[in-house]
Amino acid sequence: MDTQKQLDDFQKRIDNGEKIEPKDWMPERYRKQLIRMMSQHAHSEIVGMLPEGNWITRVPSLKRKMVLLAKVQDEAGHGLYLYSGTETLGVTRKELIEDYIYGNAKYSSIFNYPTLTYADICVIGWLVDGAAIVNQTMLAKSSYGPYARANLRICKEESFHKKQGYEMLAKMANGTPEQRKMAQDAVNRWWWPTLMMFGPHDSDSPNSAELIKWGVKTKTNDELRRHFVDRTVMEAEAIGITLPDPELSYNEETGHWDFGAIPWDEFWSVVKGDGPMNLERIKARKIAYEEGEWVRKAAKEYARKRKLEKAS
Amino acid sequence: MSTFDTIPQTRQEALVEVLLRLADDRLILGHRLSEWAGHGPELEEDLALANIALDMIGHASALYEYAAKLDNKPDEDYFAYFRDDIDFKNIALAELPRGDFAFTIARQFLFSLFSYFLYKDLIEIVEDEQFNGMLQKHFKEIKYHLRHSREWVLRLGDGTDESKSRIQNAFDNIWMYTGEMFEIDEPFKAAIEHNLYTKVAKWQSEWRTFVNSTLTEATLTVPDYEQYMFTGARSGRHTEYLGHLLAQMQFLRRSYPDAEWK
Ligand SMILES: [Fe+2]
Ligand SMILES: [Fe+2]
Ligand SMILES: [Fe+2]
Numbered sequence: 001m002d003t004q005k006q007l008d009d010f011q012k013r014i015d016n017g018e019k020i021e022p023k024d025w026m027p028e029r030y031r032k033q034l035i036r037m038m039s040q041h042a043h044s045e046i047v048g049m050l051p052e053g054n055w056i057t058r059v060p061s062l063k064r065k066m067v068l069l070a071k072v073q074d075e076a077g078h079g080l081y082l083y084s085g086t087e088t089l090g091v092t093r094k095e096l097i098e099d100y101i102y103g104n105a106k107y108s109s110i111f112n113y114p115t116l117t118y119a120d121i122c123v124i125g126w127l128v129d130g131a132a133i134v135n136q137t138m139l140a141k142s143s144y145g146p147y148a149r150a151n152l153r154i155c156k157e158e159s160f161h162k163k164q165g166y167e168m169l170a171k172m173a174n175g176t177p178e179q180r181k182m183a184q185d186a187v188n189r190w191w192w193p194t195l196m197m198f199g200p201h202d203s204d205s206p207n208s209a210e211l212i213k214w215g216v217k218t219k220t221n222d223e224l225r226r227h228f229v230d231r232t233v234m235e236a237e238a239i240g241i242t243l244p245d246p247e248l249s250y251n252e253e254t255g256h257w258d259f260g261a262i263p264w265d266e267f268w269s270v271v272k273g274d275g276p277m278n279l280e281r282i283k284a285r286k287i288a289y290e291e292g293e294w295v296r297k298a299a300k301e302y303a304r305k306r307k308l309e310k311a312s
Numbered sequence: 313m314s315t316f317d318t319i320p321q322t323r324q325e326a327l328v329e330v331l332l333r334l335a336d337d338r339l340i341l342g343h344r345l346s347e348w349a350g351h352g353p354e355l356e357e358d359l360a361l362a363n364i365a366l367d368m369i370g371h372a373s374a375l376y377e378y379a380a381k382l383d384n385k386p387d388e389d390y391f392a393y394f395r396d397d398i399d400f401k402n403i404a405l406a407e408l409p410r411g412d413f414a415f416t417i418a419r420q421f422l423f424s425l426f427s428y429f430l431y432k433d434l435i436e437i438v439e440d441e442q443f444n445g446m447l448q449k450h451f452k453e454i455k456y457h458l459r460h461s462r463e464w465v466l467r468l469g470d471g472t473d474e475s476k477s478r479i480q481n482a483f484d485n486i487w488m489y490t491g492e493m494f495e496i497d498e499p500f501k502a503a504i505e506h507n508l509y510t511k512v513a514k515w516q517s518e519w520r521t522f523v524n525s526t527l528t529e530a531t532l533t534v535p536d537y538e539q540y541m542f543t544g545a546r547s548g549r550h551t552e553y554l555g556h557l558l559a560q561m562q563f564l565r566r567s568y569p570d571a572e573w574k
Contacts, residue, residue, distance in 0.1 A: 049358065053350040053351075056349050060565035061565065062373040062392055072349045073366060076358040093355075175572055176571045178571065179568070295357075298468050298472050298475030302471045
């Protein structure tokens, strides 16, 4: 059991803004929460490759095809650093991966929606990577050193993804009637799921207070969401895209944009597994994992043989 | 020769032909590699295969861009999106379906090794500055593709029984598609005249020696070089696989050709 003195000292370090490193003492619960958050983040990067991968072979120009391939490659890299970061807490990548393929570890629900047109790829870059940036910029200040550093590194690449998505969406939104239709339709479908990426309202988010106390997070879900809405409204307007919320209006008093009610029933149903693409996403990852098993075994066996050779 | 092809008469025509042949190989194989994104056997390979796909499509795009300039076509996308399968000049090896990881590795190894020798040679021969600059730049990435695939041939060959039988099968099945790499037809002969292509036969035995030594080190059996070899893809006589690949790759661009997609 963690003693009160240990807990107090730990809290003092957090309050002083010190970073906690893998070898430092930490409360069991802090470790658990971090494993949960970091691995969920890692799984999200990996599952996130699927909806985008769905368009790699169909991107309508070579330039944009390369942009998308580079992005998907970056996401695999993000998954890698995050898994390595999580491993510093005493778990293995294999355990973590099997936890979401066979168990019920979560990943961001946003990736349980389908990418129907090429505009979805642009909107994912703009909105989904945009929301990830808001979240990850905060997490780059997280009290756990390896998590903070992973986020700092990731954020630079996410900014690039967002810029590229927004740029192409702008072209579509100002393009032919068909392109405009695809662009607006994609925004209509992705807007609410993106707002849900920040998690439940603070009042329904039991973990939030503890995570903030421990400096894992430094802002609440609602604060992050509001920040995201504020900056996105202007970006939408600049390219002639309408956000699908009739209640969106600028509040002179608060200086922020007020928005309509988020469809939380849908959110919880997708989190629990009933979303349009939940089964397909997990199935695709499961197939890749199981079909890859002989490859991983071969690599291990080859390494073992080489080691034996060296020893003899 | 395909129905509509003519032998390049001028240096410029020969150059366009070579650029397109090199580019088509790389676009089509890069496309096959890109199908792995998110489905690789481990995260490191998701990263590596996407990276190699990106390099190859990048090489293709640069080659097409130059060809477009010489041939008065609007841009690099013209060649990728607005030609039909009988106009594509890639070898059939590039268009075969993705297969399992062993097939992907066997194909990549044989192709990257061929590219390695080809580019090394062309860098010495080609006088056209812009083309040569591209060859030099892409050569660095080809070396990495070769190293990556060679290491995997060794791991899979000398790994487990299953991996050994899979990679052996892959080499056995792909072997009949390796002959096209070494073919010299009329358009290539014309290009050789202008120092834009090379007599690949001069290093074919070196290529084989490298293949043999890698497969032997991987405890694999080298298939018979003197078997039936597929031919004709360079002049548009492809397998049935290419049409489906292009249908997917081109559909959106062709549906809305007047829209801006860059
Ligand atoms: Fe990412
Ligand atoms: Fe992320
Ligand atoms: Fe991203």
